Amino acid sequence: MFGLVARVFSGRPTEGLLDGIRDSQMLESLSAFGVVFEEDFLGTPIDRLADDLAGEFVRLFIGPGHHIAPHESVYVRAEEEDLPRLWGKATVEVANFYLEAGLELSTHQTPDHLGLELEAMAVLAEAEAESRETGDLTSAEEIFDMQLVFCRQHLQRWVPRICSDVENETASSFYRNMALLTTSLVEMQCGADTIF
Secondary structure, eight states, X not given: OHHHHHHHHHSOOOHHHHHHHTSHHHHHXXXXXXXXXXXXXXXXXXXXXXXXXXXXXXXXXXXXXXXXXXXXXHXXXXXXXXXXXXXXXXXXXXXXHHHHHTOOOOSSSOTTBHHXXXXXXXXXXXXXXXXXXXXXXXXXHHHHHHHHHXXXXXXXXXXXXXXXXXXXXXXOHHHHHHHHHHHHHHHHHHOSOOOO
């Protein structure tokens, strides 16, 4: 699920992504997280839906004008910073985490971009699952601990707030539900207590 929301918040949704989400098994899986799409998502032809949601993605996260900046450094201010700012201390901390964890992630976004932070969780979860499948429980526990640290030191500090902003700003049941799913995943992974 972290991989899904990483794709959703990394760029404009493709027809393939949307078609996969509208698959009956995926809809059933998502309903376990309280995700219930409305007719604007379920009943619109896929090509038109992709166009509509591409426009909504641009409006929400790119601009012009007022938009939501999907970066931890914009939501989290370090003690020595007067205001939160893009490429702030949080950006450096996230980049250092990726380096220390040996993560090789997309390079077309700043390290603290929402989509990239969610991708990091997806990659770590996959690595943990592979370690468990091969019986390497020591590695699995180490990777699980890394996920917990990243979640508590980064995602938990800002993801509930940006997701709330998305829910308040969008008229689309798709983005509203993806924000809800993302918040649920973060709460499930690190606990419901948020640190602002």
